[in-house]
Amino acid sequence: MKEKNTQVEFLKKVEVDKKVKEIEFLGNLVLKSDLFADDNNDEFQVILPNGEMVGIFKTWAVPAIPLIESGVADGWKTVENWSKKMKTEPVKAWENLERWRGFAENNDRRLYKVFSEIELPTDKRERIAELYTRLKIAFGYASPFYHIEAMVGDGNNTQGNPFAGIDKGVSGGFLDMVGMLLPSALEDRLTAEKLNWKGLSWKELQQKVETEADVKKLSVLLRVARAAGIKTEEVLFAANVLEWIPVSVGGKKGDLFSEEATSQLLQISGSSSELDLDRVARDMNGLIRFLNWTPLVRGQNNFSETAGWKYSAVCETANLLIKELSDGKQMRANISSDFVEFVLPQLTNLDASSARGRFALWMLENNWLDRNLEIKIRSGEKKIVREIAIRMVEAENEDEVIDLGASNSRQLVGGKAAGLYEASVIFGKEFVDNGAVVTTEAIDRWLKSDSALFDLIKDLESSTSIQRKLSIGEEIRKRILNKKFPEAIVEKIRQKVSSELVAVRSSSFDEDTLVNGSAAGIYESEVPVLREHIGDGLVSVVSSFFSEKAISYRHLHKLSDIPMFAGLVHDYVDGRGGVVFSGGNSSDWSVFTGATPGHIVSGDSQFDSIEKRGSRIQTSLKNGWVEAETVNLLGEMSVLGEEVLGGKADIEFVVGIEGIKILQLRMLNEKSEATKRKIEKPKRWFNLTETKNLADVTIDGSDPVGLIVDSSMNIEQFQGELFRCLVRNKNRITEVNLPKKIPGTSHFANICLNLGINLTFRNE
Secondary structure: OHHHHHHHHHHHHHHHHHHHHHHHHHHOOOOOOOOOOOOOOOOOEEEOOOOOEEEOOHHHOOOHHHHHHHOOOOOHHHHHHHHHHHHHOHHHHHHHHHHHHHHHHHHHHHHHHHHHHOOOOOOHHHHHHHHHHHHHHHHHHHHHHHHHHHHHOOOOOOOOOOOOOOOOOOOOOHHHHHHHHHHHHOHHHOOOEOOEOOOOOHHHHHHHHHOOOOHHHHHHHHHHHHHHOOOHHHHHHHHHHHHHOOOOOOOOOOOOOHHHHHHHHHHHOOOOOOOOHHHHHHHHHHHHHHHHHOEOOOOOHHHHOOOOEOOHHHHHHHHHHHHHHOOOOOEOOOOHHHHHHHHHHHHHHOOOHHHHHHHHHHHHHOOOEOHHHHHHHHHOHHHHHHHHHHHHHHHHHHOOEEEOOOOOOHHHHHHHHHHHHHHHHHHOHHHOOOEEEEOHHHHHHHHHOOHHHHHHHHHHHHOOOHHHHHHHHHHHHHHHHOOOOOHHHHHHHHOOOOOOEEEEEEEEOOOOEOOOEOOOOOOOOEEEEEHHHHHHHHHHHHHHHHOHHHHHHHHHHOOOOOOOEEEEEEEOOOOEEEEEEEOOOOOOEEEEEEOOHHHHHOOOOOOEEEEEEOOEEEEEOOOOOOOHHHHHHHHHHHHHHHHHHOOOEEEEEEEEOOEEEEEEEEEOOOOOOOOOOOOOOOOEEEEEOOOOOHHHOOOOOOOOEEEEEOOOOOHHHHHHHHHHHHHHOOOOEEEEEEOOOOOOOOHHHHHHHHHOOEEEEOOO
């Protein structure tokens, strides 16, 4: 026993040492690069007492993703090669951005919890020193996110940015429009008012979603939840936040009639017919903005303290640090008064907490702080880093296995698990069995723990020849099948399932998406599996990611061979089953049943079929696998699924002693463009010089109208008021003329594109 404990302690130390190195590596990426902007053209700036401008937003964005992937903290050739690859492979670019956005968000959530658990020192200087170290760690883990944010919002054709120079205007980011229309669409479901939550709680939000009887409103909630990778009650939270926030950064209820806003949201929620770089950039830009109004860690402090929202580890640490420095007493003597009187008011008025944090780091690097405080910050860094590394390892281990339905993030739980969460929302939790998800993070760490194996996976990703890919894949698969799945993870799964027989299924990021389709039958399931053999089942399922058919499928669809692959484990349900498809017209359906669901999915010829076409029901019943009443219910469920999801529904099911259990829900990939109106040339023009009460302006008459935005107007600062004006008058306004060109992927451009408004520039 003593020998085993010693081994456990050694392995824990190895994990912590690796985490320390990771934190140090990421910390090296926290610096002012001046790549995506310079001091005079940054989105957020501080004017120093001598008149000099200091950029504190995009000037700090570093090309972190390729550097982290390669393990090289400084390598321009690496950045350029990565950029070229992403530019020619938009689907991989989409996967790559989601992978690293998820990395930043998952670690932000863990850091927020860790920071909350570690009490800050009572001594002010020690407290400031620890906050500086925390801030740098948080910025390090967020560096991929800030890289993404800079890339997709780049208007400067920055070198090394695969999204530079793209501006075809194929489609607008759906979530940009969500921020404008959601409060109107859900207005009678909202509780919050300006700076007044009115007692709102997560329990109330959950109850409102669970009792939602209007299919269209439920559809809005679920489609937004799917696009954002969050849960439906978190969409309702975001709508309340937009009402609660005193400034106009999005829509407000009453901007449009509820039914009109709902109709617009449902119309534009479909997928584009083609995923190109423009679409990837626009959708990501919209996602980043929308997530500002959603929770990172759910709790009552989301309301009472306006805390725990997305990006909190960086933002709340930055705010705490600036508050500690606000008296100016920690500055050098010749700077103290200038900081308090000249700089601090600028930081207070900033609309971005992360920008405040960057200026705090700038002050440290530019010797604004008292010399003794600087020494304390740097001398205490290693101890603080190690303590946080220990806590982060513990948090990662806790997060390895989560309950099915605990997350709707495809990046974290894969498409199959996300689809089952959606099924529980549409049909009710009683139709989805309890289960456990081994997250994509946990499986990624398991694969990376074998460096030789992961080198092969990287070789697979970089290869262009399908024959070479298949050869490498065969070697990878052999190696995985010779490995044991971590017993600690398997034991956590056993605690979440109750049956002696379980089902072990794949749940890959590229399953059941609107980009490449369902990937039906590409990855394997192990059914049934003895409880004691769950680990073997997971090894087999994970290895299927590298099978010949899986590699061939991804090669055909230009998908990544670096897995974002989760494992789904739930109690095995013994029963007959099959699949049901809706007909695409909100009425028809087809049900195919067999001895087990697997018999239908695998193409067994011994099946029954029942199809509804209009008022006619055509049956081919040879075996009577499932009762007619149950078949009819399944057919109607598929029609409801189609109406909520916005496309043909495909449901795999089993009928056991507890009734119908859904094993998989996906929307079949029938992509369509939202209808675009014909843009007419304006016959009347209005010159906008200020935004005061602009949101309430209603333009009369039937002639098409153009808006000329005066150069004195700050679009970034007042865009919410202007957007609301555009939404309210979308049938009148056909053109907006700006004083200078803005990126085609920007929030403003997306709103105009979705509303069918032409955007022109004077280039003053």
